[in-house]
Amino acid sequence: xxxxxxxxxxxxxxxxxxxxxxxxxxxxxxxxxxxxxxxxxxxxxxxxxxxxxxxxxxxxxxxxxxxxxxxxxxxxxxxxxxxxxxxxxxxxxxxxxxxxxxxxxxxxxxxxxxxxxxxxxxxxxxxxxxxxxxxxxxxxxxxxxxxxxxxxxxxxxxxxxxxxxxxxxxxxxxxxxxxxxxxxxxxxxxxxxxxxxxxxxxxxxxxxxxxxxxxxxxxxxxxxxxxxxxxxxxxxxxxxxxxxxxxxxxxxxxxxxxxxxxxxxxxxxxxxxxxxxxxxxxxxxxxxxxxxxxxxxxxxxxxxxxxxxxxxxxxxxxxxxxxxxxxxxxxxxxxxxxxxxxxxxxxxxxxxx
Amino acid sequence: xxxxxxxxxxxxxxxxxxxxxxxxxxxxxxxxxxxxxxxxxxxxxxxxxxxxxxxxxxxxxxxxxxxxxxxxxxxxxxxxxxxxxxxxxxxxxxxxxxxxxxxxxxxxxxxxxxxxxxxxxxxxxxxxxxxxxxxxxxxxxxxxxxxxxxxxxxxxxxxxxxxxxxxxxxxxxxxxxxxxxxxxxxxxxxxxxxxxxxxxxxxxxxxxxxxxxxxxxxxxxxxxxxxxxxxxxxxxxxxxxxxxxxxxxxxxxx
Numbered sequence: 001x002x003x004x005x006x007x008x009x010x011x012x013x014x015x016x017x018x019x020x021x022x023x024x025x026x027x028x029x030x031x032x033x034x035x036x037x038x039x040x041x042x043x044x045x046x047x048x049x050x051x052x053x054x055x056x057x058x059x060x061x062x063x064x065x066x067x068x069x070x071x072x073x074x075x076x077x078x079x080x081x082x083x084x085x086x087x088x089x090x091x092x093x094x095x096x097x098x099x100x101x102x103x104x105x106x107x108x109x110x111x112x113x114x115x116x117x118x119x120x121x122x123x124x125x126x127x128x129x130x131x132x133x134x135x136x137x138x139x140x141x142x143x144x145x146x147x148x149x150x151x152x153x154x155x156x157x158x159x160x161x162x163x164x165x166x167x168x169x170x171x172x173x174x175x176x177x178x179x180x181x182x183x184x185x186x187x188x189x190x191x192x193x194x195x196x197x198x199x200x201x202x203x204x205x206x207x208x209x210x211x212x213x214x215x216x217x218x219x220x221x222x223x224x225x226x227x228x229x230x231x232x233x234x235x236x237x238x239x240x241x242x243x244x245x246x247x248x249x250x251x252x253x254x255x256x257x258x259x260x261x262x263x264x265x266x267x268x269x270x271x272x273x274x275x276x277x278x279x280x281x282x283x284x285x286x287x288x289x290x291x292x293x294x295x296x297x298x299x300x301x302x303x304x305x306x307x308x309x310x311x312x313x314x315x316x317x318x319x320x321x322x323x324x325x326x327x328x329x330x331x332x333x334x335x336x337x338x339x340x341x342x343x344x345x346x347x348x349x350x351x352x353x
Numbered sequence: 354x355x356x357x358x359x360x361x362x363x364x365x366x367x368x369x370x371x372x373x374x375x376x377x378x379x380x381x382x383x384x385x386x387x388x389x390x391x392x393x394x395x396x397x398x399x400x401x402x403x404x405x406x407x408x409x410x411x412x413x414x415x416x417x418x419x420x421x422x423x424x425x426x427x428x429x430x431x432x433x434x435x436x437x438x439x440x441x442x443x444x445x446x447x448x449x450x451x452x453x454x455x456x457x458x459x460x461x462x463x464x465x466x467x468x469x470x471x472x473x474x475x476x477x478x479x480x481x482x483x484x485x486x487x488x489x490x491x492x493x494x495x496x497x498x499x500x501x502x503x504x505x506x507x508x509x510x511x512x513x514x515x516x517x518x519x520x521x522x523x524x525x526x527x528x529x530x531x532x533x534x535x536x537x538x539x540x541x542x543x544x545x546x547x548x549x550x551x552x553x554x555x556x557x558x559x560x561x562x563x564x565x566x567x568x569x570x571x572x573x574x575x576x577x578x579x580x581x582x583x584x585x586x587x588x589x590x591x592x593x594x595x596x597x598x599x600x601x602x603x604x605x606x607x
Contacts, residue, residue: 221470241455
C-alpha cells in the first residue's frame with residue numbers, strides 16, 4: 001500500500017470510550033418528546049387522569065366516589081377485553097373487524113350448547129372458548145399463509161360469523177332467569193362483590209388480570225418481541241429469524257380466544273344470551289386502541305395504553321351523562337380524541353434523536 | 354479438499370427474469386471468498402438461495418458434504434449460516450439488544466424462564482454491549498436505544514456484530530462496508546480477518562475493490578447469473594477483475 005492510501009492509520013488512536021453527551025440541551029419539549037417516545041402509554045394516562053380530575057371538580061362526589069368510578073370499570077369491561085384482543089392484532093399492523101362478532105357467537109355457542117343440547121355448562125363454556133379461538137385461527141391463517149389483507153379477511157369474517165350467529169341461534173334470546181336457575185356458570189363473570197362501596201365484578205377482575213398478563217407477555221417474552229418485530233417490518237423480522245407466519249396466526253388465535261372470553265363476560269353483564277348484542281364492539285374496540293396510542297401502522301404502542309383508552313371513553317360517557325349533557329356530546333368529544341391521538345402519534349414518531 | 358459450502362446448477366427465475374442460470378459455487382473451509390459482479394448480475398439471488406431466503410427452482414446445495422434444503426432463513430441459521438443482508442433486516446422500533454437476539458432470545462434460568470418464559474434482558478444487554486465493543490462501535494451510547502435512532506453506519510455495525518456473534522459455520526456479508534465510515538470499515542475488515550482466524554469461512558459481497566483485494570483469498574466473479582471464473586487476487590489486478598465482471602475482457606482459463 002502506498003503512503004497515499006494510509007489515511008486509515010490516522011484513526012488508530014481514536015477514542016475507545018462509549019460516547020456520552022449532555023442531555024440538558026434538549027429543553028422541556030425535547031424531554032417530553034423523549035419520554036413519550038420511550039413510554040407511549042403516558043399520553044392516554046395523562047388524558048385519563050386529567051379527565052377524572054375535571055369531572056371530579058365539576059360533579060363532586062356524584063362522580064368522584066368509589067361507586068361511580070368502579071361503575072366505569074363495569075361499563076368498559078367488555079370493550080376493554082375486546083380492545084385488548086384488538087391491540088394484539090393492530091400491533092402486528094393488522095386489524096380485526098370480526099372481534100365483536102366472535103364475542104357474540106361465542107356467547108351464543110355457550111348458551112345454545114347448554115340449553116339446546118343439554119351439555120353441562122362447563123363443557124359449553126369450553127366449547128364457546130374453543131370456537132372463538134378457531135375463528136381467530138382461521139383469520140390468522142388467511143392473513144399469514146394466504147397473504148390476504150387483514151382488513152378484507154376480517155370484514156368477510158365479520159359478515160360470515162354474524163350471519164352464522166343469527167342462523168344458528170334462530171334469532172332467539174335465552175332469558176336471564178333461565179340461565180340463573182339452570183346454568184349460573186354462564187353468568188359467572190357478572191358476579192359482583194363490594195369492597196368498601198366500590199363494586200367489582202369478576203369480569204372487571206378478568207380484564208385487569210388480562211391486561212397485566214398481556215403487558216408482561218409483550219414486554220418480557222420472546223413472543224411479545226416478535227409481535228412488535230412483525231408489526232414493525234415483517235420482512236426484516238423474517239430474515240432475522242422470526243417465524244412470521246406462526247407469530248401472526250398465534251396473535252389472531254389469541255385474539256379469538258380473548259373475544260370468546262368477552263362473550264362470556266357479556267352474558268354476565270347483560271344476564272341473557274342475545275344474538276343481537278355487542279354490535280358496536282368493533283368500532284368501540286378500535287376507538288379504545290387508537291385513543292390508547294397504539295399505532296395503526298403496527299409495531300408501536302402498549303396494551304396499558306389501550307386499557308387507559310377504554311377507561312377514557314368510559315369516563316367521558318359516565319361523566320357527561322351525570323352532568324346531564326346530550327349523549328351526542330360524548331360521541332363528538334370521542335371523535336376529537338381519536339383525531340388528537342393520531343396527531344400525537346405522528347408527532348411521537350418523528351425521531352428528533 | 355471438500356468445500357464447506359457447495360452449490361451446483363442453481364437456477365432461480367422470477368417470471369421471465371432469470372436471476373440464476375445454472376450457477377456453481379464453492380466455499381472452502383477457512384477462506385474468505387469475495388463475490389463481485391455488476392449490478393443485476395445475480396449476486397444477491399445467489400446469496401439468498403444459499404441462505405434460505407429464496408428457494409432455488411433447481412440445483413443442489415451441500416454443507417460439509419451433506420445436501421441441504423433450506424426453506425427459510427431460520428433453517429440456515431440453525432445450520433450455522435449467518436447472513437448480514439443489504440437491508441440489514443432490523444426492526445427499527447426495537448432496541449439494539451432486542452434486535453441482536455431476535456429469534457434466539459435468552460431466557461432467565463429457573464422458574465422465571467422456563468414457566469413464565471421471562472427474557473434475561475440484563476444478560477442480553479451485556480452480551481450486546483460486549484459484541485459492539487469488540488467491533489469498536491463506541492459511538493453507540495445506549496444499548497436500549499431503538500435502532501431507528503442510530504445512524505446508517507451504526508446500524509450496519511450492529512448487523513455485522515450480530516452475525517459475527519452467532520455464525521458458527523459460514524458468515525455471509527452482503528456489502529458490509531457500503532454505509533460505513535473509514536474507521537468502521539477498517540473495523541469490519543479487521544473483524545472479517547479475526548473471524549477467519551477462528552476458522553469460520555466468510556462470503557463477502559462487495560463493490561469496493563480495495564477491500565476485496567485486501568482480505569479475499571479467492572474471488573468469485575459473477576456475471577449474467579452464473580460464475581464466470583474464480584481468480585486469485587495475488588495473480589490478478591483490480592483492473593482485470595473489473596474487466597471480467599463487466600464483460601470487457603474474457604478470462605483466459607474460461
